[in-house]
Amino acid sequence: MSAPSAIAPAAAQRPVYARMALLGLGLIGSSMAWAARRGGLVGEIAGHARSAATRERARELGFCDRVCDSPAEAVAGADLVVLCVPVGAIEAVMAEIAPHLAPGATLSDVGSVKAELIAAVRPHLPEGVHFVPGHPLAGTEHSGPDAGFAELFEKRFCILTPGDEVPEDAIARLAALWEGMGSHVERMTPEHHDLVLAVTSHVPHAIAYTMVGVADDLARVSDSEVIRYSAAGFRDFTRIAASDPTMWRDVFLNNREAVLDILGRFSEELMMVRRAIRTGDGDWLHAYFTRTRAIRRGILEAGQDTDAPDFGRLGRPGPKR
Amino acid sequence: MSAPSAIAPAAAQRPVYARMALLGLGLIGSSMAWAARRGGLVGEIAGHARSAATRERARELGFCDRVCDSPAEAVAGADLVVLCVPVGAIEAVMAEIAPHLAPGATLSDVGSVKAELIAAVRPHLPEGVHFVPGHPLAGTEHSGPDAGFAELFEKRFCILTPGDEVPEDAIARLAALWEGMGSHVERMTPEHHDLVLAVTSHVPHAIAYTMVGVADDLARVSDSEVIRYSAAGFRDFTRIAASDPTMWRDVFLNNREAVLDILGRFSEELMMVRRAIRTGDGDWLHAYFTRTRAIRRGILEAGQDTDAPDFGRLGRPGPKR
Numbered sequence: 001m002s003a004p005s006a007i008a009p010a011a012a013q014r015p016v017y018a019r020m021a022l023l024g025l026g027l028i029g030s031s032m033a034w035a036a037r038r039g040g041l042v043g044e045i046a047g048h049a050r051s052a053a054t055r056e057r058a059r060e061l062g063f064c065d066r067v068c069d070s071p072a073e074a075v076a077g078a079d080l081v082v083l084c085v086p087v088g089a090i091e092a093v094m095a096e097i098a099p100h101l102a103p104g105a106t107l108s109d110v111g112s113v114k115a116e117l118i119a120a121v122r123p124h125l126p127e128g129v130h131f132v133p134g135h136p137l138a139g140t141e142h143s144g145p146d147a148g149f150a151e152l153f154e155k156r157f158c159i160l161t162p163g164d165e166v167p168e169d170a171i172a173r174l175a176a177l178w179e180g181m182g183s184h185v186e187r188m189t190p191e192h193h194d195l196v197l198a199v200t201s202h203v204p205h206a207i208a209y210t211m212v213g214v215a216d217d218l219a220r221v222s223d224s225e226v227i228r229y230s231a232a233g234f235r236d237f238t239r240i241a242a243s244d245p246t247m248w249r250d251v252f253l254n255n256r257e258a259v260l261d262i263l264g265r266f267s268e269e270l271m272m273v274r275r276a277i278r279t280g281d282g283d284w285l286h287a288y289f290t291r292t293r294a295i296r297r298g299i300l301e302a303g304q305d306t307d308a309p310d311f312g313r314l315g316r317p318g319p320k321r
Numbered sequence: 322m323s324a325p326s327a328i329a330p331a332a333a334q335r336p337v338y339a340r341m342a343l344l345g346l347g348l349i350g351s352s353m354a355w356a357a358r359r360g361g362l363v364g365e366i367a368g369h370a371r372s373a374a375t376r377e378r379a380r381e382l383g384f385c386d387r388v389c390d391s392p393a394e395a396v397a398g399a400d401l402v403v404l405c406v407p408v409g410a411i412e413a414v415m416a417e418i419a420p421h422l423a424p425g426a427t428l429s430d431v432g433s434v435k436a437e438l439i440a441a442v443r444p445h446l447p448e449g450v451h452f453v454p455g456h457p458l459a460g461t462e463h464s465g466p467d468a469g470f471a472e473l474f475e476k477r478f479c480i481l482t483p484g485d486e487v488p489e490d491a492i493a494r495l496a497a498l499w500e501g502m503g504s505h506v507e508r509m510t511p512e513h514h515d516l517v518l519a520v521t522s523h524v525p526h527a528i529a530y531t532m533v534g535v536a537d538d539l540a541r542v543s544d545s546e547v548i549r550y551s552a553a554g555f556r557d558f559t560r561i562a563a564s565d566p567t568m569w570r571d572v573f574l575n576n577r578e579a580v581l582d583i584l585g586r587f588s589e590e591l592m593m594v595r596r597a598i599r600t601g602d603g604d605w606l607h608a609y610f611t612r613t614r615a616i617r618r619g620i621l622e623a624g625q626d627t628d629a630p631d632f633g634r635l636g637r638p639g640p641k642r
């Protein structure tokens with residue numbers, strides 16, 4: 001296990017970059033634009049989205065200084081280019097922009113998987129362009145240019161997975177941008193990132209999708225009953241399972257090994273839980289359910305979730321300590 | 322599949338009951354007391370809890386008119402007795418109070434399982450006492466007398482599963498109490514209740530506990546990493562998996578058949594998802610993830626969850642429609 005290491009961001013000079021190009025203007029791209037704009041972190045923001053409707057909407061919303069009709073135009077002269085497209089689209093976009101990247105520019109991305117994404121980018125990477133892969137651990141179940149907002153990255157982690165060949169000052173500069181948007185920046189290897197994310201994100205999403213799929217499939221319990229009585233627990237799974245299907249298809253196709261590994265462990269563990277239920281082993285179940293409480297406590301102590309009952313849906317504060 | 326049927330509550334007379342006895346003063350018992358008090362729904366509230374510390378705390382909080390040191394004292398003269406203890410404790414409490422129940426009184430409970438609970442209660446039920454089992458689909462991950470509040474049941478469903486022998490007016494009266502506390506009241510058979518809840522609550526909890534158990538178990542990803550990066554999806558599972566261990570042990574031991582049935586279906590479905598990931602079947606995954614989105618939409622349209630991003634944890638409203 002390689003522990004993540006903190007990165008010392010570059011001294012706070014503003015703007016951090018003269019021109020940032022965002023390729024993809026969905027939830028993450030538009031939020032980066034709002035956050036960078038709020039903090040005065042970049043001189044100019046050029047954006048591009050593949051769909052004409054998204055470009056049109058982005059122009060109306062006004063989070064970019066320029067919304068360009070081609071990716072080549074957006075990246076021209078940019079000292080930071082961030083790929084904010086689904087992982088499966090990365091290679092095609094990369095092939096298209098590579099000839100237009102400025103020497104000395106930093107190239108980054110926001111993809112939820114790293115090893116396979118890096119393998120797709122690297123063959124197209126021009127000499128003199130610094131590739132610093134990134135992954136902000138932030139998002140909501142909403143997607144598209146309307147879903148973005150400046151506060152999305154606040155107090156969230158952003159993981160950078162640069163190779164050894166990247167100059168430290170290029171890494172520190174990108175870290176300064178993310179810190180300026182409110183994030184805590186960490187560094188780890190692409191492989192460790194993919195395993196950590198399989199546990200904390202990819203497998204939980206696979207399981208939530210599966211649970212919702214089962215409910216949708218049962219003939220003996222109607223859809224309207226599932227919906228009506230969902231507050232008893234099920235609805236928490238449906239939020240996760242309402243996330244963008246394209247993004248998640250690409251995550252599973254591109255982090256296959258780690259996801260299958262952790263899903264295998266999950267299935268094993270589920271067998272043990274099923275066995276304890278079947279054999280009526282109350283002591284085992286009670287001990288198991290007590291142990292899992294401690295992790296929740298750790299998350300609350302780390303400030304990574306709210307202690308308000310039901311995620312604060314009830315409009316009530318958490319208990320007094 | 323037997324569809325649930327709505328119950329017409331009795332005409333709104335206040336108080337609905339002259340004296341309500343609550344056995345068990347945890348999250349649900351204390352919330353019932355606050356809600357009944359707020360609505361002027363009962364003349365007097367007598368409470369009992371097994372633990373002296375809970376009784377003491379309940380006296381300080383003041384949600385009961387009287388906190389009694391024995392269950393017999395609490396139920397004496399009550400025209401409504403509600404068992405708010407864990408399902409596994411129901412039979413012992415029932416045996417203890419049975420000789421003290423007033424003829425014509427209504428006996429109810431708030432247990433998350435119904436068929437086995439009814440089987441445990443019935444042998445002890447005195448002649449002339451109307452047993453109307455109930456299950457409010459409401460709760461939070463917090464427990465104990467401090468966790469209760471008057472609004473817990475608002476807009477939530479309460480399912481009643483009385484037998485055919487119970488007079489309709491006794492059922493309508495209990496329904497009026499729950500409606501007065503803000504709930505929608507439904508009626509179904511105990512067996513159908515147990516199946517519906519296995520899908521919407523018990524299996525989701527089993528899966529959340531298992532996912533948290535897996536994360537806790539991995540040597541290759543440290544606890545601190547799981548906690549640090551939990552906002553990427555995992556933390557949603559930990560809230561559910563922080564629920565009361567005793568309550569959940571009893572749920573699984575007492576709704577074993579339906580839970581194992583749905584867990585079996587879940588495991589089957591998970592095999593299909595794993596297979597699609599392993600074989601790289603992107604079309605299948607995309608279609609699957611698109612289908613599960615529709616259920617989320619239904620839950621939002623039914624007013625059973627918030628559309629604010631991330632359950633409103635970010636303090637932002639839902640998207641404009």
